[in-house]
Amino acid sequence: MRKFLAFALVLGFVYNCTHKKKGLLFPFFFLGNPHSVSGVPGNSGSPGVVFVPGDGSGNPTTTTPSSGDSSGSGSGSTDTSGSNSGSQSGDTGSNSTTSGGSSDQTSTSSNTSSGSGDTSSSNSGSSSASNTSGSSNSSTDNSSGSSSSNSDSNTSSASSGSSSSSSDTSSSGSSSGSSSSDSSNASNASGGSTDTGSGTTPTSNSGSDSSGTPTVAVVVVEDPTGTANFNYNTTINIPLNLTVMDKDSRSVAGATVLVYDENNNILFQGVSDSSGKVTGTLTVPTSVGNITVDISIGGDSITQYISLQDILGINRTIRYAITLPTAQVADADGDGVPDDTDIYPNDATRSTEVSYPNDGVFTLAFEDLYPSAGDADLNDYVIQFKNEEDLNAQGNIVRLRGVYQHVAKGAGYRHQLYIKLPVNVGASLTYSLTQADGKVEVATNTVSITADALKSGYQIFPESNKTIRGQNVHPGDVFKPGFIAKLEIVFNSPVTRSQIGSFPYDMYAYVLNTNQEIHFPGLYKNSNGTDKYLDSTGFPWAIIMPGPWKYPYEGYDIRNPSQTGYAEFVSWVSSGGANYKTWYFDVTNESKVFPVPSTSSIVGYLFLSVKKFAIFYAIGLVIAGAIAVYFLRKRQSLTV
16 A cells, blocks of 8 residues: 555656646656757757758758769759658659668658659668669669768768669668668658668668657758857847648648746747747747757657757757647647646636746846946946746737836936837736835736837836935945836737847836936947947946846946956956856855845745646645655665
């Protein structure tokens, strides 16, 4: 009975820990499963998922035959590598390759080739690449194949085959088929024959990845890469563009795409449209190194693990190589998002909540002497804040929420905080303002607001000399945070990311003494093309940091080695943001920074949707504790 109880507790714990609604995906539950091997660096996936580079149009690139490869001649011949996806239709024949008395007979269907009557394709992301081309205008078919044990490259090393006018003969010195995979739903199905050679496993027509797992999907990777422009950003916005297609190259509508970071925080969720497309934007701290993309159809999922090193966008075509499941999944509100990943399973207007940040707050710090350079102590006007978005099934924004607290004022100037949203629709806006102790300054009130009013800017905080009692910037000051504003905007119709902009949106300070607005760098340009909000030395007037940031004391230049509490800051800047990406957490001299508490008081202002699933967390913790107690007692009983 005790064993049964323990087993039930473990199952319950696993279920709760793998619940995707709030990112409770514990990655160690997947460590024991084999991952596919990628032909594109920085990518891996669940078993059966292979990765290939693309040609810019969602198709696998044509492999250029390497030394020793032979290719057939004739018009319309296509040499295709890296896909068993059936990306293009074509009638492919049956090739018979004979070498040394053993035979390798492989039939192929629905290969990615156009115009060629006889083609073969490879699973890029597996351990080999194969180049086979045929001609519909010739009876001669030259075939070369290869397999390599190197899982990270797509190279062909087969010896060239020779051909005569009426036979398909090829001598291969590099591959043998000791095993083959037969996947009835993959684009290539291999028979069970063998080919004498070097003893490696042929994968070009096997319909499987390098682990022998039948190919489930081919991911065509066309991610733009490079170095992002450095403008003191501590977060990065990554455009997401996915297209989902079935094994016959038809668009797949209704596929659920879920993206989360390395800490399993949800970044995005959306459902593919009638053209199979899912678009959105991922906003993550620049310190985040990897993300996970889950694609679910009919309750079955495939997973991609993506390194963000030098990634400027995610642009991929997912070409399934199997017959897709048709099972219906629970979807109470009929929005296309399964209930088990729908934050709002009974509200068809929204399905996902994305938080910035997922835990804690961001700190927004201003220098207020614009357009003159400031003293770089970044404490003239300091705000702690948190935003949340509700997305619908298409990944568009239907609601925006924010909670903001004024925490420091190290200047004599007076400021106001605004947010501009360049959308084309009006909204219902709910606002409240309280003191830090909860005393109401402006009672919760809901009004209608026009698109023009949102475009011109909505005031979050009134004058800064009224929203905080002390300055919180000098040695010996006791930290006394100021007013708290809460804001919720419910748009009259969903808005796209391109309209509203990415987090942190266009949030800015208005300085009453100078009648100047101070915005983040990267949003506005001068007439000569330079950034309007970087000074002559390239320093910003506004910057955000994850967490309740310990800003410098008054008059302490963060760039000056003798004054700064952040010795890594200058190195971060000189590297263009490539190094010391978490400098804001690494205080090197506590005597130079204000002792801001590590927990923000606005964390207590978590929104309803977070509390909504608190019971899942509680149950998970109780189950974990019960399991620990059981095994501890069992161990004690064995030692008595």
